[in-house]
Amino acid sequence: MAEIATLSVLPPTAPEDASTAGGGAAGLARFVARRLLRLVGSLLVLVTATFGMIHLLPGNPVRAALGQDATAAVVAARTHQLGLDRTLVDQYFSYLHGVVTGNLGVSIVSSEPVSTILGARIPATLSIALPAFVLVLLVSLPIGLSMALRTRHGRGERTRVAFIGVTGLVNSVPDFVWATLLSAVFVVGLKLLPVAGDAGFTSHILPVVALMLGPAASLSRIVRVEATKVLESEYMQAARSRRLPWRLLYLRHALPNMITASLTFSGMILSGLIAGTVLVENVFAWPGLGTEISQAVVSKDYPLVQGILLILGAMVLAIHLMVDLVLGILDPRSRIGES
Amino acid sequence: MARLRIFVRTPPGVAALVLLVGLLFLVVAAPTIWGAGAANSNVAISNQGPSGAHLLGTDALGRDVLDRVLVATRSSLVLAVLATAVGGAIGVTLGALSAVTGRVGARVLGAAINVLLAFPALLLAIFFAVIFGLGSVASVFAVGASFAPGFARLTQTLAASIAERDYIRAARLLGRGRFHIAWRHMLPNVSEPLMLYGTIHVGTAILTLAGLSFLGLGVQPPAYDWGQLLQVGLSQIYLTPAQALGPAGAIVIAGIACNLAGEVLADALSGRQRVRPLRPVPAAPGSRSGGTGLLEVRDLAIELPAAGGVVRPVREVSFDLQPEERLGIVGESGSGKSMTALAIAQLVGDQGRVRADRLSFAGRDLLAEPAKDNAALLGRNMAMIFQDPGEALNPALKIGTQLREPAQVHLGLDRRAAAVRAAASLRSVAIPDVRRRMRQHQHELSGGMKQRVCIAVGLTGEPKLLIADEPTTALDVSVQRQILRLLVQAGEREQTAVLLISHDIAVVSEVCDRILVMYAGYAVEDAPVEALLRAPAHPYTEVLLAASPDMATERGTPLPTLEGRVPGPEVELSGCYFAPRCTYADERCRSERPPLAPLDATRRVACWHPCNVPAPAATRADEIAASR
Numbered sequence: 001m002a003e004i005a006t007l008s009v010l011p012p013t014a015p016e017d018a019s020t021a022g023g024g025a026a027g028l029a030r031f032v033a034r035r036l037l038r039l040v041g042s043l044l045v046l047v048t049a050t051f052g053m054i055h056l057l058p059g060n061p062v063r064a065a066l067g068q069d070a071t072a073a074v075v076a077a078r079t080h081q082l083g084l085d086r087t088l089v090d091q092y093f094s095y096l097h098g099v100v101t102g103n104l105g106v107s108i109v110s111s112e113p114v115s116t117i118l119g120a121r122i123p124a125t126l127s128i129a130l131p132a133f134v135l136v137l138l139v140s141l142p143i144g145l146s147m148a149l150r151t152r153h154g155r156g157e158r159t160r161v162a163f164i165g166v167t168g169l170v171n172s173v174p175d176f177v178w179a180t181l182l183s184a185v186f187v188v189g190l191k192l193l194p195v196a197g198d199a200g201f202t203s204h205i206l207p208v209v210a211l212m213l214g215p216a217a218s219l220s221r222i223v224r225v226e227a228t229k230v231l232e233s234e235y236m237q238a239a240r241s242r243r244l245p246w247r248l249l250y251l252r253h254a255l256p257n258m259i260t261a262s263l264t265f266s267g268m269i270l271s272g273l274i275a276g277t278v279l280v281e282n283v284f285a286w287p288g289l290g291t292e293i294s295q296a297v298v299s300k301d302y303p304l305v306q307g308i309l310l311i312l313g314a315m316v317l318a319i320h321l322m323v324d325l326v327l328g329i330l331d332p333r334s335r336i337g338e339s
Numbered sequence: 340m341a342r343l344r345i346f347v348r349t350p351p352g353v354a355a356l357v358l359l360v361g362l363l364f365l366v367v368a369a370p371t372i373w374g375a376g377a378a379n380s381n382v383a384i385s386n387q388g389p390s391g392a393h394l395l396g397t398d399a400l401g402r403d404v405l406d407r408v409l410v411a412t413r414s415s416l417v418l419a420v421l422a423t424a425v426g427g428a429i430g431v432t433l434g435a436l437s438a439v440t441g442r443v444g445a446r447v448l449g450a451a452i453n454v455l456l457a458f459p460a461l462l463l464a465i466f467f468a469v470i471f472g473l474g475s476v477a478s479v480f481a482v483g484a485s486f487a488p489g490f491a492r493l494t495q496t497l498a499a500s501i502a503e504r505d506y507i508r509a510a511r512l513l514g515r516g517r518f519h520i521a522w523r524h525m526l527p528n529v530s531e532p533l534m535l536y537g538t539i540h541v542g543t544a545i546l547t548l549a550g551l552s553f554l555g556l557g558v559q560p561p562a563y564d565w566g567q568l569l570q571v572g573l574s575q576i577y578l579t580p581a582q583a584l585g586p587a588g589a590i591v592i593a594g595i596a597c598n599l600a601g602e603v604l605a606d607a608l609s610g611r612q613r614v615r616p617l618r619p620v621p622a623a624p625g626s627r628s629g630g631t632g633l634l635e636v637r638d639l640a641i642e643l644p645a646a647g648g649v650v651r652p653v654r655e656v657s658f659d660l661q662p663e664e665r666l667g668i669v670g671e672s673g674s675g676k677s678m679t680a681l682a683i684a685q686l687v688g689d690q691g692r693v694r695a696d697r698l699s700f701a702g703r704d705l706l707a708e709p710a711k712d713n714a715a716l717l718g719r720n721m722a723m724i725f726q727d728p729g730e731a732l733n734p735a736l737k738i739g740t741q742l743r744e745p746a747q748v749h750l751g752l753d754r755r756a757a758a759v760r761a762a763a764s765l766r767s768v769a770i771p772d773v774r775r776r777m778r779q780h781q782h783e784l785s786g787g788m789k790q791r792v793c794i795a796v797g798l799t800g801e802p803k804l805l806i807a808d809e810p811t812t813a814l815d816v817s818v819q820r821q822i823l824r825l826l827v828q829a830g831e832r833e834q835t836a837v838l839l840i841s842h843d844i845a846v847v848s849e850v851c852d853r854i855l856v857m858y859a860g861y862a863v864e865d866a867p868v869e870a871l872l873r874a875p876a877h878p879y880t881e882v883l884l885a886a887s888p889d890m891a892t893e894r895g896t897p898l899p900t901l902e903g904r905v906p907g908p909e910v911e912l913s914g915c916y917f918a919p920r921c922t923y924a925d926e927r928c929r930s931e932r933p934p935l936a937p938l939d940a941t942r943r944v945a946c947w948h949p950c951n952v953p954a955p956a957a958t959r960a961d962e963i964a965a966s967r
Contacts, residue, residue: 045454049466056470153690154644168602172594174546176553180573180587184580195577234730241684242745242796243718256735267457275459279550283573294554297469305469312462320457333734333782 031328031335039321046313050306051095055088057302065108065300078108082303099310105303109296114307117292122311124198125288129277129315131204132211133270139216144223145258151224152231163224170217175276179210179283196285207284211276215269219262222269226261230254260331267323271316278312352603358596365412376406388579395585398571407568408585415564415593418479419544425483426544427537430490431526438498438525439517449495455488460547463488468556475564478557482547486540493536497529504528535604542597549590565589632659633803633836634683637696640860641678643908644690650908652678654860654916657935662803665830665837667847667868669883670857673905676840679857680806683838684723685710701803719749722797724826726809728789732781738765738792739777745800757799764798767832768825787818791825798829805830806838811846823850845887848872856880859906859916862935866942874951876944878921881951915946923948 054061062079063070079085082105083094098104104114151160173181183206186193194203230236231254239253281290289308296304327334346352370377381401388396395404433452437445455463463485464478471477498521501507506528510520551557552566560567565586572583641653653675660666668676682693685705698705701720705713722745725731733741742761746752752760762773768791770776781789790810797805807826811819827850830837841847847854848868856864856877864877875881882901903920906912915932918924927947935945938952 041450042454042457045451053466053469058472153688155690164602168598169595172598173591174550174594176550177569177587177590177594180569180576180583184576184584184587188576188580234725234727235733237686238723238725238731238793239733241686241721241723242748242800243714244744244748248744248748252740253733253736257733260735271457272459275461278461278465279553282554293465294556297465297554297556298473302469309462309466313458316458316462331735332780336782 027332027335028328032325035321035324035328039317042317043314046310046317047096047099048092050310050313051092053306053309054084054302061300061302062108065302082106082108104307104310107296107301107304109299109301109304114303117304118289118307118311121287121289121292121308124286125277125281125290127198128204128207128211128280128286128288129273131208132215132273132276133319135208135212136216136219136270136273137266139212140220140223141259141262143216144220144262145227145255147220147224148227148231148258152228164221167217167221171214171221173214174279175210175214176279176283178213179206179280182206182210183283198287203284207280207286210280210283211273215273215276219266219269222265223258223262226265227254227258230257230261233257256330260327260334263323263327263330264334267320270323271319274312274315274319346603346607349603351599355596355599355603358592359600362412362416362593362596365409366416367413369409369412373403373406373409376403377410378402386575386579386582389581395581396579398582399575404568404572404582404585407563408565408589411564411568411586412589414475414558414562415545415549415566415589416541418475418558418564419482419541419548422479422482422544422548423486423537423541425480426486426540427490427533429484430487430492431494431533433487433491434494434498435521435526437495438502438521445495448491452488452491452495456492460485460489460543461550464547464551465554465556468551473556473559475558475562478548478551481556482544482551485547486544489540490533490536493533494529497532498525501525501528535608539597539601539604542594542601545593545597546590565593631661632699633662633664633701634660634838635697635699636679636683637698639679639682639693639695639698641675641682641687642692642694645909647909652860652908653682655935656857656860656862658855658862658865660804660836660838663830663834663836664853665827665839665851667839667841667851667854668857669841669844669847669854671842671905673859673907674857675860675908676857677808680723680808680838680840684721684806685713685717686723715749718745719800720803722800722802722805724790724793724797724805724807724810727813728786728793729781729813731793732789734781736780737777738779738781738784742777742792742796742799745796749800761795761799764795765792767798767829768792768795769821770795786814787821790814790818790822794822794825794829798833802833802835804836804838806840808840809842810839812841819846826850843887844883856883859910860908861916861945863917863945864943865935866938866944870942876938876942876949876952877917877946878923878948878950879917923950 057064060075060079062075062082062084066075066078083091086094102115104118106113107117110117147159147163150156151163183196186206187195193206194200197203236249236254239249244253277288278290278293280286281288282294285291289312293305293308293312295301296308324334346356379402381397384393384397384401385399386397387393387401390396393403393405395408398404398407433448437448440448460482464481467481467484468478471480502525507520507524510524515524548557548564549566549569552564553570554566555570558564558567563571568586569583569590572586576583636659637657639653639656640651642649642651652673656675656679658666668679670676678687681687682695683698683700687693693706695706701716703713703716705717732738739758739761742765743754743757746757746760747754750757750760758777762777765773765776770788770791776784776792781792784792794805794810805826810826811822814822823846826837826839829835837851839847839851844854848871851868853865853867854871855862856871856879858879864871864875864880866876871880872884875884886900901920906916906919910916912918913932914927914929915921915924918928921928925948931947933945933947935943938944938949
């Protein structure tokens, strides 16, 4: 499933044009500059969307947040305080200015500055997202590569079927259900790990594992497929025709291509981890952005929702940026599409 | 629809079908059967663990958890299907719009879709849930909207892929409006992959909706779906874990059902068939008397595993190649000429089987020795040039690295000396600015230059034999001749024999000393170029020559064509494989296969009725057949 979904959303392949392809350091610099420019564009879309969200709501958001009991005067005062009575253009630019200067407004519910709340919550989310991110790569690359070696050229049919069965099973279970199952076994049943919340190192284990299982399964599948394609490619046949020792054949000729091909598909999977944190945090009552946003949406604390979505969106864009930059350094061909 | 039979034929297909039918049954019947138990509250038995009466226990209001999980199947699945439909409708409309709005509109839409695609569906769903509000209907629209970018991109890609098809062009020429073309001509032709994508996405929709409800942002009480039940159950996990495990199990089962169905569907549509690798044969003792040729091939046959058993792309090929000789192998695609080259280079791989009475290179019997013992000889003295230089050069490595390697590995040169040798061989194929080129990657070179680099890589060892498999087919006509000339020059300068494989007899006759014609895995004629051009002996060679135009060919007279096709590697005939297409074929040709037999001192042919030959000579093949 993951394979079809990823394939169908890839951008149309860029035309191969030998003249525009930037080689060397200058080419890399140009690529990084263009890629950063695109990031700015994406960020602008993100900021505009979170700004527009509050204006697309049916009815008066302040009334909705304060409830029917609030007097008209209180609503008007809060509306003015939030600046929602100014013109749209005026609001947009002051919102943009706020985003740039780190002033994301004030929570309607708690009256605390949104940036303060975010500052308190971001580290907790990163403390499970980053280890999961690293572990997904550390687990799926070796598994996928070794599976490709064992199943190349139609060999190891049983290994292939078992691998596809296991990864398919792991991938069929969504992260929040993994989290539930894991906590039922290790917390409730075996009483091995702490109950919930952030109580030191051991309480990180289950959230990280729940987050990484699905992505690791689908990425190792992608790695296997891409690595198999590399092993069956004509340039590997050509390298074999030169009778290179296996060390050169696999480490120098195959491995870089396997890694870059796999990375090309990994942006979607790794950025999916960010959405995963929202769900997994809610299972473990983790004091991060995920638990905060579900409460904020329910209590209609719109400035806070805006702020959290902005940060989560930025994290997603940062992951894509990172993947693209690593690819750009490893594989000069990947720079061509950036125009 | 025939392809969907995979659902009843394979174990995963049956499993997917059973699960899906079960879920469908619950959607239809569960509320009627278990609705009462799911709604009946009895606070006296609240939050109880599993018991005989309540297999998964009860919830805070004493309602049966199992009943509620079963009943929730309907809301969970129906909402997911609706959300997918909403997402499909919005997405396909957006995607089709880009076919209607012209170039600028399409680019803007494409960029917007790109940005949206970067975000995981759940984040988009939360965003839209804020706008649409909470509850069943709102969550259908929120999840639907979050799926729209994927549908839009797929529609865009598919529309672009058929935009230049003839029927679209014809509609455009007829002056049809853009909307008419998009609606009547484009969408119907891309509907199948869109439906498949949608079907597979129902599974994702189930999980996304469950996630949204689990966060408290989807279905709101008193309505419930699996996600909402899981949220409620999780709060009681220390008291009665079954309350959480019930809905979790339901989500797992639905997820597996959809994933399995998606994979079976994808397998069915890709039509993939598995083949078993062949068991390797021990080197058969044959007549291994050594000759004097650089390359000696005697009765070479290759078997490959296939879906229906074994196929034989090469059936019986014998020839010799002398040092510094240039031999061309000619034949249609499917004649086995490329496989012959791979077998000579020992690159068939261990999934296929290569048999030969003798296959020797530079005096060494390649089949008699273990492959790794041949590596040093083959790496140093044999080089291969492939059809598509863009595919044959490693995209991740610098040109210089690939050039240096053979010299470092096989000639034992250090890095510096190997670089000098690499630069020299790059210069020898007329590539200017060698220092810069060595630092570049293959995608920075033009097609002709890539092929010259491939030749240079072949020359950095000490090749005694260059095997070039259709080296000019993938190139521009304007550079084909250059590459051929380079091959000849390199062969003469380095005193290298050349084995040139091509479907084009004109190309081969320009470059080579001798030609071997192949048909359906057999060598059918082997003759010096002049003799072959002047008086082709095999009827197939005659047709090949007649079908190849030269300067003397009258413009306007149609070139003769050959009806029918080469018998495939799976076909087994008792007679001559060319007989079905041959105008001279008689009963004997169809029942008895002619051996490749000497016609005179320099020519061999496998035919009972060779053309352009004085009658007596024709009987030689008979003599040999009789003596066998």
